[in-house]
Amino acid sequence: MAFCFMEGNEAVAWGAKAAGCRFFAGYPITPATTIYNTMLEILPPGGGICMQGEDEIASIGFCLGASMCGMKAMTATSGPGISLYSEQISFATGSEIPIVIVDVQRLGPSTGSATRGADGDIQFLRWGNSGGIPLIVLAPADVKDCYLLTFAAFNLAETCRCPVIVASNKEIGMTRENIDLSALALPEIVHRNTAPEDRPYLPFHTSGENGVPDFLPIGCHIPVRQTSSTHGPDGYITTDPEIIAATQRRLIAKVESAVEDFTCHEFMEAPQSETLILTYGVSSRSAKAAYHQLNRAGKPVSLLTLKRLWPAPENLIRSIAAPMRHIVVVEMNMGQYLREIERVLPNKRISFVGKMNGALITPDEIIEGVHRGRQLTE
Amino acid sequence: MADSLLNESRPPVFCPGCTHERIVAALDTTFQRMDIRGTEAVIVSDIGCSGLFDTFFNTHALHGLHGRALTCAAGIKMARPELHVIVTMGDGGLGIGGAHLLAACRRNLNLTLLILNNFNFGMTGGQFSATTPEDARVGSGFLNQLEKPLDVCRVAASAGAGYVYRCSAYCQNLSAILESAIRFDGFSVVDMWGICTGRYTRNNKLTPAAIDDSLARLPAAAGVVPENERPEYGFRYRQTAARLPPVTMPGGIPICCIPPASGRNEVMILGSAGQRVLTAGELLCLAGMSAGLHVTQKNDYNITVLRGPSISDLVLSDMPVDYTGTTRPSVIIAIAQEGVDRRKAIWGQLDDTALVLAAADIELPETKARVHRLDFKKMTIKPHDRALASLAVLAGHHQILSADMLNHAIEYRFHGMMRDSALALVHTAFDFYRNE
Numbered sequence: 033m034a035f036c037f038m039e040g041n042e043a044v045a046w047g048a049k050a051a052g053c054r055f056f057a058g059y060p061i062t063p064a065t066t067i068y069n070t071m072l073e074i075l076p077p078g079g080g081i082c083m084q085g086e087d088e089i090a091s092i093g094f095c096l097g098a099s100m101c102g103m104k105a106m107t108a109t110s111g112p113g114i115s116l117y118s119e120q121i122s123f124a125t126g127s128e129i130p131i132v133i134v135d136v137q138r139l140g141p142s143t144g145s146a147t148r149g150a151d152g153d154i155q156f157l158r159w160g161n162s163g164g165i166p167l168i169v170l171a172p173a174d175v176k177d178c179y180l181l182t183f184a185a186f187n188l189a190e191t192c193r194c195p196v197i198v199a200s201n202k203e204i205g206m207t208r209e210n211i212d213l214s215a216l217a218l219p220e221i222v223h224r225n226t227a228p229e230d231r232p233y234l235p236f237h238t239s240g241e242n243g244v245p246d247f248l249p250i251g252c253h254i255p256v257r258q259t260s261s262t263h264g265p266d267g268y269i270t271t272d273p274e275i276i277a278a279t280q281r282r283l284i285a286k287v288e289s290a291v292e293d294f295t296c297h298e299f300m301e302a303p304q305s306e307t308l309i310l311t312y313g314v315s316s317r318s319a320k321a322a323y324h325q326l327n328r329a330g331k332p333v334s335l336l337t338l339k340r341l342w343p344a345p346e347n348l349i350r351s352i353a354a355p356m357r358h359i360v361v362v363e364m365n366m367g368q369y370l371r372e373i374e375r376v377l378p379n380k381r382i383s384f385v386g387k388m389n390g391a392l393i394t395p396d397e398i399i400e401g402v403h404r405g406r407q408l409t410e
Numbered sequence: 411m412a413d414s415l416l417n418e419s420r421p422p423v424f425c426p427g428c429t430h431e432r433i434v435a436a437l438d439t440t441f442q443r444m445d446i447r448g449t450e451a452v453i454v455s456d457i458g459c460s461g462l463f464d465t466f467f468n469t470h471a472l473h474g475l476h477g478r479a480l481t482c483a484a485g486i487k488m489a490r491p492e493l494h495v496i497v498t499m500g501d502g503g504l505g506i507g508g509a510h511l512l513a514a515c516r517r518n519l520n521l522t523l524l525i526l527n528n529f530n531f532g533m534t535g536g537q538f539s540a541t542t543p544e545d546a547r548v549g550s551g552f553l554n555q556l557e558k559p560l561d562v563c564r565v566a567a568s569a570g571a572g573y574v575y576r577c578s579a580y581c582q583n584l585s586a587i588l589e590s591a592i593r594f595d596g597f598s599v600v601d602m603w604g605i606c607t608g609r610y611t612r613n614n615k616l617t618p619a620a621i622d623d624s625l626a627r628l629p630a631a632a633g634v635v636p637e638n639e640r641p642e643y644g645f646r647y648r649q650t651a652a653r654l655p656p657v658t659m660p661g662g663i664p665i666c667c668i669p670p671a672s673g674r675n676e677v678m679i680l681g682s683a684g685q686r687v688l689t690a691g692e693l694l695c696l697a698g699m700s701a702g703l704h705v706t707q708k709n710d711y712n713i714t715v716l717r718g719p720s721i722s723d724l725v726l727s728d729m730p731v732d733y734t735g736t737t738r739p740s741v742i743i744a745i746a747q748e749g750v751d752r753r754k755a756i757w758g759q760l761d762d763t764a765l766v767l768a769a770a771d772i773e774l775p776e777t778k779a780r781v782h783r784l785d786f787k788k789m790t791i792k793p794h795d796r797a798l799a800s801l802a803v804l805a806g807h808h809q810i811l812s813a814d815m816l817n818h819a820i821e822y823r824f825h826g827m828m829r830d831s832a833l834a835l836v837h838t839a840f841d842f843y844r845n846e
Contacts, residue, residue: 035699036659036660062713079652081488090478093475094484094488096474096482101486146713208708213659257464318732
């Protein structure tokens with residue numbers, strides 16, 4: 033066994049390659065640039081395509097065009113760029129174009145601090161598109177997750193024909209760790225369902241139960257239509273309220289059912305614990321240190337690290353939280369996913385540990401937060 | 411001639427007298443003249459009346475976002491170079507997507523951009539666009555009087571477009587112009603002037619003859635721009651990429667050393683930009699990995715490249731590393747004042763188990779840690795070598811790093827002359843430490 037020394041951003045690129053990504057376009061932005069650098073190194077020699085757009089809008093636009101031609105595509109940016117992606121993300125959502133988007137979050141608002149981390153985009157990633165249709169957001173905690181979750185993101189994007197966002201953070205993307213990627217087991221690569229050739233093709237017709245239309249690429253043997261306008265199964269604009277309503281329902285249902293089987297979390301259970309630390313991303317590493325310290329000190333806590341944030345794994349959260357008296361939500365912002373936990377667990381005592389000043393939340397801050405929360409409960 | 415590609419079930423729905431309908435017919439004639447089948451072409455349409463174009467043809471189609479048609483078209487052309495990619499855009503899309511137009515001209519992908527220029531936003535109420543004349547009466551009150559209209563052909567030619575044609579959409583040879591634009595192997599722009607009967611001509615007198623008069627007063631744009639002729643982008647991309655050597659996943663550093671310490675050890679290197687702090691941090695981690703340790707490195711620096719503090723936070727541990735921050739460092743290497751000043755809070759927290767290697771010429775806050783001053787000038791170590799020299803001294807202390815580990819890291823990380831000079835530097839610093 034030999035470890036290599038790699039940062040999260042590089043692992044994202046290698047995870048994408050392993051998943052069959054053949055097209056990348058990006059615009060330089062700290063702290064996401066090293067994803068672009070790595071893709072530029074690894075894609076072109078094998079016949080893949082890596083481009084630098086004139087801005088973030090162009091970069092994601094290139095990807096959507098390539099994805100509509102059947103290529104697996106990815107783009108990567110940070111807060112300012114994800115803001116510019118917004119309209120194209122809505123396009124990909126409503127028009128069912130698979131794409132993987134990596135947001136290596138940095139301290140905001142706005143230009144903020146390019147070389148400081150945060151998890152400040154978590155609600156924006158879910159709701160920062162017009163129409164409010166759900167998409168999938170995964171949250172890595174370390175370099176290994178960057179590799180595995182980027183791979184998983186491609187499979188989900190292909191299965192479900194929707195944007196899948198990897199919500200990384202400067203503190204993961206640009207932190208290097210020892211890792212043995214070759215030792216990690218990957219699932220099988222998933223490709224989008226192709227439409228049968230013996231029937232007339234309707235680009236948004238769904239025949240299967242999963243509510244995902246079969247795909248044919250632009251450039252194939254019959255003309256393929258794609259449109260950002262409200263459309264029916266034939267890909268032409270429609271004003272029929274029933275067709276429109278059915279499509280909206282389908283867009284929601286297909287995403288929710290696609291992630292049902294994709295449980296992606298880590299639960300560290302301590303016997304007799306009445307407190308649950310609930311967190312995600314890089315903060316889960318501090319939480320793990322706090323978990324060990326507290327349990328060693330005879331103050332049992334359990335720890336739930338979510339790696340799929342949207343759609344929120346509601347059943348999982350409810351079942352794990354059921355026996356707990358007190359939930360401590362830990363995140364590197366001023367309280368974003370906290371809102372979702374409060375929604376999912378309306379009858380629980382919930383306290384919050386968060387900050388957004390460029391520094392990691394420390395294990396001590398979490399321990400203090402657990403004590404504070406317990407006092408409130410007692 | 412091939413069959414018409416017009417979609418019989420979806421005839422044009424433009425206002426009576428709208429010029430766009432003529433362009434639909436001309437484009438279909440062009441497809442027929444060129445014997446292009448529906449599966450060989452894709453129409454990428456923008457937003458507005460030009461955004462309806464894709465529905466009138468039985469071709470591949472992508473109707474995207476306002477001003478962004480060229481972005482999706484670029485991805486399509488790169489993915490499917492064999493397709494004819496036709497982009498239809500109005501003068502509105504031209505304005506909002508200006509950056510994409512400039513980039514497309516410079517990039518020279520083989521796309522054909524058809525600009526349906528009718529001097530206003532037809533769909534939204536006739537507001538002024540990037541091409542509205544200053545004296546026109548449009549839906550934006552007096553605002554268009556304040557802005558100069560854009561000559562898109564001059565812009566495109568100066569931005570590097572290889573083919574730029576300006577014409578009236580009423581000209582007799584429109585279909586032949588479209589054919590030569592599509593045949594051009596590179597980015598081509600056709601600026602077609604037309605009449606918006608729904609909005610523009612309600613308050614402005616514009617006729618085909620008036621368009622001809624206006625065009626006659628402008629510099630001609632009649633096709634190939636000789637100074638911009640060059641090989642097409644996709645062709646050059648594929649040609650260049652094919653020559654690149656294959657890349658494999660990075661290999662690992664073999665485990666061959668014994669670590670001098672157990673447990674978790676945090677190290678901070680406090681320096682300034684240009685002192686190779688990050689490389690020293692990497693070397694320390696590689697050294698740890700050569701002894702089978704788990705390691706993390708996170709860095710802290712300003713966005714300015716060669717100015718400001720440069721700090722590396724490192725963790726070496728015999729267990730997987732959870733928290734990657736440094737709150738109780740075992741070792742601090744302090745080689746520049748800027749770095750020390752950035753992390754003022756840490757010094758009061760150190761106890762006498764912590765080791766500080768500090769350059770002789772910097773001031774340290776009060777601390778209980780053991781401080782080992784390093785006189786780099788006496789050691790004849792240059793500022794940019796301080797970080798690496800400090801690692802050699804750290805190896806001399808044999809607390810968390812051994813000389814063996816450091817040498818392995820250098821052998822792994824550097825090659826040729828870089829390796830030799832790094833090893834020599836380490837040797838010098840190590841000797842200095844032993845003779846101290």
